[in-house]
Amino acid sequence: xxxxxxxKKLAEYFKDRKVRAMLSQDDKKRLLKNxxxxxxxxxxxxxxxxxxxxxxxxxxxxxxRQHFVKxxxxxxxxxxxxxxxxxxxxxxxxxxxTVFEFWPKSDNSASQGALIAGGRYDGLVEFMGGRxxxxxxxxxxxxxxxxxxxxxxxxxxxxxxxxxxxAQLGDAAxxxxxxxxxxxxxxxxxxxQNFVKDNLKVQLEQAHKMGVKLTLIMGQKEIMDNTILIRDxxxxxxxVFDFKKVREELDKRLK
Numbered sequence: 001x002x003x004x005x006x007x008k009k010l011a012e013y014f015k016d017r018k019v020r021a022m023l024s025q026d027d028k029k030r031l032l033k034n035x036x037x038x039x040x041x042x043x044x045x046x047x048x049x050x051x052x053x054x055x056x057x058x059x060x061x062x063x064x065r066q067h068f069v070k071x072x073x074x075x076x077x078x079x080x081x082x083x084x085x086x087x088x089x090x091x092x093x094x095x096x097x098t099v100f101e102f103w104p105k106s107d108n109s110a111s112q113g114a115l116i117a118g119g120r121y122d123g124l125v126e127f128m129g130g131r132x133x134x135x136x137x138x139x140x141x142x143x144x145x146x147x148x149x150x151x152x153x154x155x156x157x158x159x160x161x162x163x164x165x166x167a168q169l170g171d172a173a174x175x176x177x178x179x180x181x182x183x184x185x186x187x188x189x190x191x192x193q194n195f196v197k198d199n200l201k202v203q204l205e206q207a208h209k210m211g212v213k214l215t216l217i218m219g220q221k222e223i224m225d226n227t228i229l230i231r232d233x234x235x236x237x238x239x240v241f242d243f244k245k246v247r248e249e250l251d252k253r254l255k
């Protein structure tokens with residue numbers, strides 16, 4: 001609904017003759033079919049016209065705003081650099097909430113475009129007759145991604161099995177677990193997770209099916225105490241450890 005309302009505001013803005021005159025002929029046609037398609041125009045005149053256009057971020061519901069803020073908080077938490085682009089849109093109408101593009105850190109050939117582009121489409125499965133199902137998808141330029149992997153000498157290991165499963169419960173624990181998960185992987189631990197699930201029982205069942213040796217559990221109490229639970233999946237025994245000493249304990253148990 002936010003998108004529909006915003007498209008109407010955008011169309012209203014372009015009713016101004018002086019503003020409309022700045023648009024290219026192609027963008028005038030796009031405006032009639034779908035006003036949102038004008039936003040990603042590369043035409044200089046259209047871009048100039050858009051400088052005074054209403055912003056989508058100022059025309060969304062409180063629910064959508066809170067979701068967007070949460071996305072940005074997670075990016076900040078992981079120190080992932082990003083640039084907010086109020087004119088970034090996707091070509092298909094079923095996208096909702098966040099859309100995104102991934103660009104190389106150093107790419108002087110901006111004309112080649114993004115490596116990856118995508119977004120959320122939470123209502124698509126339901127629209128096709130299924131039950132409400134959250135969704136996210138993206139398209140990737142495979143050849144360019146392979147080229148960048150080679151240029152940056154990235155070593156991609158094929159992990160067929162995992163030794164550790166990292167489970168979490170609660171928003172604060174999930175954020176810390178995400179950071180810790182990246183730390184574990186960066187240091188060579190074969191670690192799995194399911195940050196989509198908040199139910200601890202479901203996560204433990206998944207860990208059991210994967211056949212991991214250990215499950216690390218982080219909840220609200222562990223966050224407050226700066227501790228972590230280590231569960232031996234074979235015996236079912238679990239112990240509390242100081243968070244700073246957990247890697248030392250993992251090394252002992254995984255020898």
